[in-house]
Amino acid sequence: MGGWNILRVALIAIRRNPVRSGLTMLGVIIGVASVIAMVALGSGARASIDEQISSQGVNLIYLSAGSWGRGPGTARGGAGSTTSLTVEDADAVRAQVPLVARVSPGVRGRAQVIAGNQNWNTSIEGGNEEYLEIRSWRVVAGENFTARHVLVADKVCLLGKTVADLLFPGEDPVGQIVRVRNLPFRVIGVLAPKGQGQWGDDQDDIVIAPYTTLQKKLLGITHLNRVTISAVSQDRVEQAAIEITRLMRQRHRITNPDDDDFTVRTVEEMAQTRLDVANTMNSLLMSVASVSLLVGGIGIMNIMLVSVTERTREIGLRLAVGARSRDILSQFLAEAVTLSVFGGLLGIALGIGISETIVRSLGWPMQVTTEAIALAFGFAAAVGVFFGWYPARRAASLDPIDALRYE
Amino acid sequence: MALIRLVDLRKSYRVGDVTVHALRGLSLDVERGSFVCVVGASGSGKSTLMNVLGLLDRPTSGHYYLEGEDVSGFDKDRRAHLRNRKIGFVFQNFNLLPRTSALENVELPLLYGGRALPPAERHARARGLLEAVGLGSRLDHTPQQLSGGQQQRVAIARALVNEPELLLADEPTGNLDSRTSVEIMEILQRLVRERGITVVLITHEHDIAEYGTRVVTVRDGRVTSDTPVQNRRDAAAERAALPPLELEVEPEPAEAGAEA
Numbered sequence: 001m002g003g004w005n006i007l008r009v010a011l012i013a014i015r016r017n018p019v020r021s022g023l024t025m026l027g028v029i030i031g032v033a034s035v036i037a038m039v040a041l042g043s044g045a046r047a048s049i050d051e052q053i054s055s056q057g058v059n060l061i062y063l064s065a066g067s068w069g070r071g072p073g074t075a076r077g078g079a080g081s082t083t084s085l086t087v088e089d090a091d092a093v094r095a096q097v098p099l100v101a102r103v104s105p106g107v108r109g110r111a112q113v114i115a116g117n118q119n120w121n122t123s124i125e126g127g128n129e130e131y132l133e134i135r136s137w138r139v140v141a142g143e144n145f146t147a148r149h150v151l152v153a154d155k156v157c158l159l160g161k162t163v164a165d166l167l168f169p170g171e172d173p174v175g176q177i178v179r180v181r182n183l184p185f186r187v188i189g190v191l192a193p194k195g196q197g198q199w200g201d202d203q204d205d206i207v208i209a210p211y212t213t214l215q216k217k218l219l220g221i222t223h224l225n226r227v228t229i230s231a232v233s234q235d236r237v238e239q240a241a242i243e244i245t246r247l248m249r250q251r252h253r254i255t256n257p258d259d260d261d262f263t264v265r266t267v268e269e270m271a272q273t274r275l276d277v278a279n280t281m282n283s284l285l286m287s288v289a290s291v292s293l294l295v296g297g298i299g300i301m302n303i304m305l306v307s308v309t310e311r312t313r314e315i316g317l318r319l320a321v322g323a324r325s326r327d328i329l330s331q332f333l334a335e336a337v338t339l340s341v342f343g344g345l346l347g348i349a350l351g352i353g354i355s356e357t358i359v360r361s362l363g364w365p366m367q368v369t370t371e372a373i374a375l376a377f378g379f380a381a382a383v384g385v386f387f388g389w390y391p392a393r394r395a396a397s398l399d400p401i402d403a404l405r406y407e
Numbered sequence: 408m409a410l411i412r413l414v415d416l417r418k419s420y421r422v423g424d425v426t427v428h429a430l431r432g433l434s435l436d437v438e439r440g441s442f443v444c445v446v447g448a449s450g451s452g453k454s455t456l457m458n459v460l461g462l463l464d465r466p467t468s469g470h471y472y473l474e475g476e477d478v479s480g481f482d483k484d485r486r487a488h489l490r491n492r493k494i495g496f497v498f499q500n501f502n503l504l505p506r507t508s509a510l511e512n513v514e515l516p517l518l519y520g521g522r523a524l525p526p527a528e529r530h531a532r533a534r535g536l537l538e539a540v541g542l543g544s545r546l547d548h549t550p551q552q553l554s555g556g557q558q559q560r561v562a563i564a565r566a567l568v569n570e571p572e573l574l575l576a577d578e579p580t581g582n583l584d585s586r587t588s589v590e591i592m593e594i595l596q597r598l599v600r601e602r603g604i605t606v607v608l609i610t611h612e613h614d615i616a617e618y619g620t621r622v623v624t625v626r627d628g629r630v631t632s633d634t635p636v637q638n639r640r641d642a643a644a645e646r647a648a649l650p651p652l653e654l655e656v657e658p659e660p661a662e663a664g665a666e667a
Contacts, residue, residue, distance in 0.1 A: 005518050016506045317502045320463060321565070322491020322519035324484045400463045404502065 010334035013307075024303045025343035027296025028383065032347025032376045033354060034289035039372035040355040042282030044365035049278060053271050055194055057136040058234045059101070060267040061241050063093065063248065064226040067260045083223040084261045089251060090227045096247055099240035104131040104228045107214050107221065113207060114179040115167040122163050124180060124218070126211030127228065132158075132191075134230040142174035142189030145210055153212040157185040160206035161193040178207075183217055185209060237266050290379075296343065297383035304336050304391035315395050316403025329396035336388020337381060344380030348373055408475055410572060410605050411437035411460065416469035418455050418628075429455035430466065431628035439572070442599045442606045444616035447625035454577070456625060457609050461494055461575045462486040474572065491520035495566025499578035501558040503550040503565075509537055510546045513564045520569065536564035540594055556587035563594055567604075574598065576608040580615055586649060592618045593642035618642055 014021045065085035090105040104127040111124050125131075128150045132139065145156050157178065164173045173187045185207075194203040215221055231240040245264045254260055308315070315328055323331075351373075355366045418430040429452045437443050447453040458464035459471060462478065463486075471479040478489060496502075503512045513533035517524050524532075537546055540560040550558050559579060566574055576595065580588035596618060598604045608619060616622045617640045624632040 005523075009518065012507070012511075313502060314504055317504070318515070318519070319487065320461070320490060320496050320502075321516040322487050322569075324487045324519070327519060401458050404463075404498065 006330050006334045007338070009331055010338045013331075013335050014338060020303060021339060024300055024339055025346065027299035028293065028340050028343030028380050029296075029347040029350060031289065031293030031296040031383075032344050032380050033350035034292055035286065035376040035379070036348060036351025036368060036372050037354045037358070037366075038282070038285035038289045039375075040351070040366040040368045041285065041358075041364065042278065043367040043369055043372070045278040045282070046275065047367050048365040049271050049274055052196070053267050055136075057134060057230060057267065059230040059232075059237055060134065061100075061229040061231060061237060061244065062226055062263075062265050062267075062270075063089075063229060063244055064263045064265070065224065065261065067263055082261050083221070084252060085224045085227065086222070087224060089248065089262075090224065092247060092251060093227065093229060093244055097240060097243045099232050099236045099243060100229055101232045102130045102134050102230045104128045104134055105211050105224045106131065106228050107211050107219060107225045109214070109219055111180050111207075111218070113163065113167065115173075115176060118167045118169075120163060120166045122160075122205050122207055124207045124209065124214065126209055126214035128211060131208065131228060134228050137194065138192040139189040140192045141172065142187070144189055150210040150212050153210060153216050155183060155185045155209075155213055155217065156188045157207050157209040158189040158191055159187055160191050160208075161204035162202055163205060163207055164190045180207065180209075181218060185213075237268065241266050241269075293376075293379060293383060296380075297340070297387040300336055300339055300384060301387035301391060303339075304332060304388055305394070307335075308332065308391050308395040311395075312398065312403045312406040315398050316400050316406065319398070319400035320404060325396040328398075329392045332392035332395045333385065333388045336392065337384035340380045340384025340388075341377075344377045347380065348377060351376070409436040409472075410439040410474060411435070411607075412470075412472040413460075414470040414472070416456075416459065416466045416471065418452075418459060418464070418467050420467075429628055430459070430469075432469070433625070433629055435623065435630055435633070437605060437607060439605055440599065440603045441621060442596070442608070442619040443621045443623055444608045444610060444619035445623045445625055446610055446613060446616050448611065451625045452628035453609050453625045455628075457575060457577050457607075460573075460607060461496060462490050488520060491516055492569055493572045495563075495569070495571040495574045497559070497562050497566050497574065497576040497579045499581040501550070501555075501562045501582075503558055503561055505551065506549055508547045508549055509542060509553070509561045509564075510534065512550070512561055513537060513568055515565060516569050532568055533564070536567050537561070540564050554587075555583050556590055559583065559587075559591050560594065563591070563598075567598070572605060574604050574606045576606060578610055579608065580610070580612075586646075588615065589642050589646045589649070592640075593646055596642050614640075 063085070066082045087105050090103050093100055094103040107126040109124050110121060112119055112121050113124075129145055129147045132144050139158065142158075144158065145154070148154075149156050157180070159167070159173055159178070167173065167178060168176060173190055176187050177184050178187055179185070191204070191206075191208070196202065211224070229240070229244065231237045241264050248262050248264070249255075249260070252261055318328060352368050355368050358364055359366050413433060413435045416430050416433040417428070419426055419428045421427070433452070433456065445453050445456065455464070459466050462481070466479050469479065470477050473489065473493065478486070481489065504515065510530065510533050513536055514529045517529045517532070534543070534546060537543060540563055542557060542560055542564070545553065545557065550561070553561065574595070579595075580591055583591065592615070595606055595608070599606055606619070608615070610616055617636055617638070619636055620639065621633065621635050623630055
């Protein structure tokens with residue numbers, strides 16, 4: 001019997017019992033739909049994390065003062081709490097680690113910022129002229145400060161989108177004066193909006209100024225809080241971070257890593273925890289969805305077994321009129337696979353529908369990928385073959401005489 | 408050359424601890440174009456004989472020559488192929504596929520046997536045969552919409568679709584009333600007469616056996632008598648002599664007149 005006839009006979013058999021066929025397919029439909037929706041959820045979460053990483057700059061390495069490590073018996077202030085990180089450290093990193101492309105010494109603080117009758121408490125960051133480039137941050141109005149501004153500790157600043165909108169509603173902030181702790185800064189640029197940070201913070205709620213100005217005129221310190229570094233390329237980030245750590249230990253004469261007075265972290269590392277959570281979540285959801293696909297497969301097997309028993313006489317007759325065992329085998333296998341493939345197709349449609357609905361109603365990031373569709377579909381077809389095999393085998397091994405007499 | 412030659416056929420099988428000898432050295436020749444009726448009580452071995460003749464089963468020993476070829480040692484697939492090409496089956500309980508049209512039921516054997524007939528030709532053949540058995544107006548009826556006699560006629564059309572040499576009928580009238588039985592026997596007699604088909608019919612009713620050309624009695628797995636029929640019954644004449652039915656019970660009264 002040719003391929004087309006096998007399929008035709010399978011379709012006729014499926015159509016003969018539409019309600020039962022529908023219910024049988026339901027298991028696969030739900031299984032495939034949930035696999036697709038779950039994978040979409042997982043890929044969406046990962047994509048949004050990836051997007052946040054690249055919005056920060058993929059090559060980014062932070063060298064912060066203080067340590068996250070926990071040494072025995074010592075009180076630790078955490079990152080940013082010590083005063084041992086200096087501009088010399090930053091210069092050394094720039095000079096001695098070849099994998100490093102750009103380095104920006106940085107200080108941070110919070111301050112009340114006043115312009116006219118508006119005021120706002122925001123975080124204020126200092127960097128050098130390369131800071132924006134390291135963080136792949138653009139200036140949308142005005143311009144970035146220059147090396148000269150840094151050198152002379154000029155009182156100029158860049159406003160984040162949020163700050164600019166709050167202090168200068170409906171006005172162009174460039175060229176205006178803002179007062180930071182009563183110190184007047186000239187606004188020379190407005191930053192492009194960057195959106196939410198890794199932890200849901202508003203990255204645009206910020207004022208950026210030359211670190212020298214903040215050190216000398218605003219904070220009155222000589223140390224740095226952190227150094228922002230970019231590696232030459234994304235795949236050298238890890239190696240660069242290792243070399244920076246080695247250099248810093250050498251410069252600060254640290255032999256035991258527990259005694260580190262600095263922390264080196266890459267953006268990827270910082271996102272890793274969240275990626276791990278997303279991945280764990282994803283595998284968990286996937287396995288639940290796979291179980292339902294498996295249950296769908298067992299449903300197919302169950303129905304096929306019932307069907308073989310019910311149609312014993314039909315099988316006997318087919319054998320009597322010249323069907324070979326393998327014709328019967330392929331017929332029943334084709335029925336199971338057709339059920340699961342149709343179920344798979346409907347499941348894909350349902351899965352995409354569910355994903356769309358979740359995106360629209362809950363606003364979760366979801367990504368229906370072609371890989372997920374191909375995977376779910378392939379899995380559904382495999383389920384059909386796997387769970388259809390046993391009933392088909394049973395049908396094919398029937399003896400024509402017994403089958404014809406079966407009551 | 409005889410169409411069928413059975414030589415010292417033996418068949419035994421085990422049922423639990425007991426070995427049953429169903430055929431004990433049965434020999435029989437069936438000439439082409441004959442209408443042989445095999446009669447025997449239940450347990451006589453006639454069903455086993457039918458299964459062996461129909462290539463559904465293999466003899467334990469002995470030889471079965473079909474058109475001169477010894478088929479007793481053929482494996483499952485070769486027997487399936489021969490069944491498809493050379494043998495048509497008619498069963499007591501019709502064995503039609505439920506919820507499937509008469510046309511598709513008749514086409515069924517054409518799906519097997521390794522031959523890919525175009526659908527149009529399959530339909531044409533099946534339609535022609537259904538018309539020949541008087542069901543030309545019921546092509547799309549499913550078995551549930553047909554009476555017993557009509558179902559058996561569909562089954563006969565199905566048995567003929569591959570133009571077999573041999574038609575094996577296993578108690579074909581066992582589930583039918585006497586009037587319908589006569590109708591079925593008329594069709595079988597006509598097939599032998601007009602198409603030269605060889606019919607082997609198994610029955611336990613002696614009066615049905617008298618429609619054949621020869622009666623073979625089987626007992627204890629052997630042929631105990633083999634005689635030509637002296638006063639052969641003519642089903643066509645008998646049917647013509649029957650009083651017309653006042654009320655023909657039809658599943659669909661609207662089409663009752665179309666049947667002839």
